[in-house]
Amino acid sequence: MKSVGNLENKHILITGGASGIGAATALLVASRGAKVVVSDQNRQQGEAIVEQICAKGGVATFIAADVSDSDSVIALFAQAKAAYGPVNVTINNAGIDHKPTPMHLVDDAVFHRNVAVNLAGVWYCMKQAIIQMLDNGGGHVINIASVAGLHSAPTIAAYSATKHGVMGLTKSAAVEYAKANIRVNAVCPSFIRTPMVENVLANVDERVRNAMIKANPMKRLGEVEEIAGALAWLCSDESSFMTGQSVVLDGGMLA
Structure with missing residues (x-):
């Protein structure tokens, strides 16, 4: 009998896998038997995560890619298929944010960069994943969205817009490919203790910092391991009847 959360024989590709949620998830799913492709633009950190996995007896490889470039994503999925x-x-999981700023003061270039990485990047990766999954009898696409994609997010409008877009892609693709045994779900964290959030906290005043940390009833930031645990479950066959949904991990913020 397979153990709970068993991921043996699963080939899992994680973008933005060099740090934060992506790195924590790579380490966890590899420990449960998955073959893992860690992808990121940061080669040094990505290779370090792979070294950690392999040192513990896991199977993983690093492939550098820029999700905002469609050719780079095509090459990523081709190399991943060749590997495992x-x-x-x-x-x-790959994504960026921007400094909290009133919308009318946000530079257009910041908006377009958020769209390129957070939305177009997900689009490119979904397409390549689905192409392989159609030929392989199915699979599971998991998009990292955000609570900012489920409700208003003042001062981070560009980021929020992209995450609402990710939710639209998730729901539409889930229905479109359900008959092909391809599931598509989203995970929507709130403020998690990642390098990206830590950077934001370091660049706002104390009042805003405290408000972000205490924005949910638990009055704390989430930890990357808490998100990784949910993602590992989604990667397993235990979530087999779930598609088109958003898993909200927010400490009760939206309750």
Whole structure:
């Protein structure tokens, strides 16, 4: 009998896998038997995560890619398939944010960069994942969205817009490909203790910092391991009847 959360024979590709949620998830799913492709633009950190996995007896490789470039994504999925066969699960985690700023003061270039990485990047990765999954009898696409994609997010409008877009892609693709045994779900964290959030906290005043940390009833930031645990469950066959949904991990913020 397979143990709970068993991921043996799963090929899982994680973008933005060099740090934060992506790195924590790579380490966890590898420990449960998955073959993992860690992808990121940061080669040094990405290779370090792979070294940690392999040192513990896991199977992983690093492939550098820029999700905002469609050719780079095509090459990523081709290399991943060459390494471990067709991708079974793709976790579209790569993303950026922007400094909290009133919308009318946000430079257009910041908006377009958020769209390029957070939305177009997910689009490109979903397409390549689905192409492989159609040929392989199914699979699971997991998009990392945000609570900012489920409700208003004043001062981070550009980021919020992209995450609302990710939710639209998730729901539409889930219905479109359900008959092909391809599931598509989203995970929507709130403020998690990642390098990206830590950078934001370091660049706002104490009042805003405290408000962000205490924005949920638990009055704390989430930890990357808490998100990784949910993602590992989604990667397993235990979530097999779930598609088109958003898993909200927010300490009760939206309750």
